[in-house]
Amino acid sequence: MVAGQNTQVKAVKTRQQIAIGADFGAGTTKLALEDSVSIRKLKHSSKLVTIDEPLKDEFSPKDGGHFYYHEGTRDDLVGKGFLTGELAQWMRPTSHTRLSDDPVMKAENSLQMLLGVLSTSCFNEEDLSVNLIVSTHSKELFSNDLKDKLDGKHVVSFGSKDGKRTSVYTRVLSVVPEGAGSYIHAQSTGMTKDGMNLMSVDFGTSTIIPQVFSPNGKLLYYQPLEAGGCIDLIGAIAKDPSFLQLLRSGRAANADLIREAIEDGTFEYGRQKFNFSDVYRKHLTSWLIPRLQKSLQVTNEWQDSSHLVAWGGGSQLPYMAQLLKSRGIQVVPNGCWANCLGLQKIAVACLAREKNAKR
Numbered sequence: 001m002v003a004g005q006n007t008q009v010k011a012v013k014t015r016q017q018i019a020i021g022a023d024f025g026a027g028t029t030k031l032a033l034e035d036s037v038s039i040r041k042l043k044h045s046s047k048l049v050t051i052d053e054p055l056k057d058e059f060s061p062k063d064g065g066h067f068y069y070h071e072g073t074r075d076d077l078v079g080k081g082f083l084t085g086e087l088a089q090w091m092r093p094t095s096h097t098r099l100s101d102d103p104v105m106k107a108e109n110s111l112q113m114l115l116g117v118l119s120t121s122c123f124n125e126e127d128l129s130v131n132l133i134v135s136t137h138s139k140e141l142f143s144n145d146l147k148d149k150l151d152g153k154h155v156v157s158f159g160s161k162d163g164k165r166t167s168v169y170t171r172v173l174s175v176v177p178e179g180a181g182s183y184i185h186a187q188s189t190g191m192t193k194d195g196m197n198l199m200s201v202d203f204g205t206s207t208i209i210p211q212v213f214s215p216n217g218k219l220l221y222y223q224p225l226e227a228g229g230c231i232d233l234i235g236a237i238a239k240d241p242s243f244l245q246l247l248r249s250g251r252a253a254n255a256d257l258i259r260e261a262i263e264d265g266t267f268e269y270g271r272q273k274f275n276f277s278d279v280y281r282k283h284l285t286s287w288l289i290p291r292l293q294k295s296l297q298v299t300n301e302w303q304d305s306s307h308l309v310a311w312g313g314g315s316q317l318p319y320m321a322q323l324l325k326s327r328g329i330q331v332v333p334n335g336c337w338a339n340c341l342g343l344q345k346i347a348v349a350c351l352a353r354e355k356n357a358k359r
């Protein structure tokens, strides 16, 4: 045996294997990973900037992700820095990449988003070995692409170009359809009913997806609607005449400010102190009803034997739970995280299976 080979093998064997559920959403990238005591949930808005020059100041992890790619499987990233989340938005307010602009970009930029989110998590290790279950809206279109973009070894510095180097080993255990993780989460939170199908609607940023699962969790129906997700609701609010009157610029209001004010429940637009609660309620109904009707129509043949639920971040929008409840649809707890938390459970199970198989 060549000198050093033995120690190298040993290092690979002892590296901690981290099971991660990765949901590269159009609006938010969500990672769930195991900690020694709990499941850690990390989330960034799905925004990205590639930088060629050093940053002019230091930023703290809560501002967003920042990493520099020294070397690794992805030749196209070598020698570049990357900003993700709010940091990307601050750095290039209008010219950052938004993953919501095109579904292809979610796969294309998945590694950058993964490393960006990981950079915020105080990882101080020399080596990180991450094992991913990733979801996609279209396995046919994106499964291979996601594996190609994510699998490999990546030597990066988190937080700055000159910081300590970390070797990140990434391995995609499996690419699964978007609802698979949410189903597992629904099951673990007692939202599935014995002997009944589960009919669900995922209210995402770009997509609305009606799905039906059999009593043992097999996917019977899955088809995103033609109509867009929450991004359409926010867009309609931004163009409401009340905003046009307020701003007097002839342009729509800022979608990010509207989304933040909806998410925090204040409905206060930016510094204008304009409360748009009534505008929101009006648009919520006209956005939701046709999407709900279409979802119920396409899944009609399974409904008598189905328990009806909703998940995705849109299920947590203010007043959604009441509107859905009045139509017999229950919102699963922590809807925004449902898919990601379920994916993490699948990743843990896959790793355990591999470990047992080696024994």
Ligand SMILES: Nc1ncnc2c1ncn2[C@@H]1O[C@H](COP(=O)(O)OP(=O)(O)OP(=O)(O)O)[C@@H](O)[C@H]1O
Binding pocket: 024, 025, 026, 027, 028, 029, 203, 204, 205, 206, 207, 208, 229, 230, 231, 259, 262, 263, 312, 313, 314, 315, 316, 317, 318, 336
């Ligand atoms: N806790 C919350 N309260 C209110 N709204 C929320 C909450 N969490 C997320 N949202 C909203 O839900 C919407 C959808 O978020 P989600 O994270 O499900 O989208 P995504 O997974 O990125 O998109 P897609 O599934 O289309 O790729 C967003 O507009 C977001 O603002």
Ligand SMILES: [Mg+2]
Binding pocket: 025, 026, 204, 205, 312
């Ligand atoms: Mg989603």
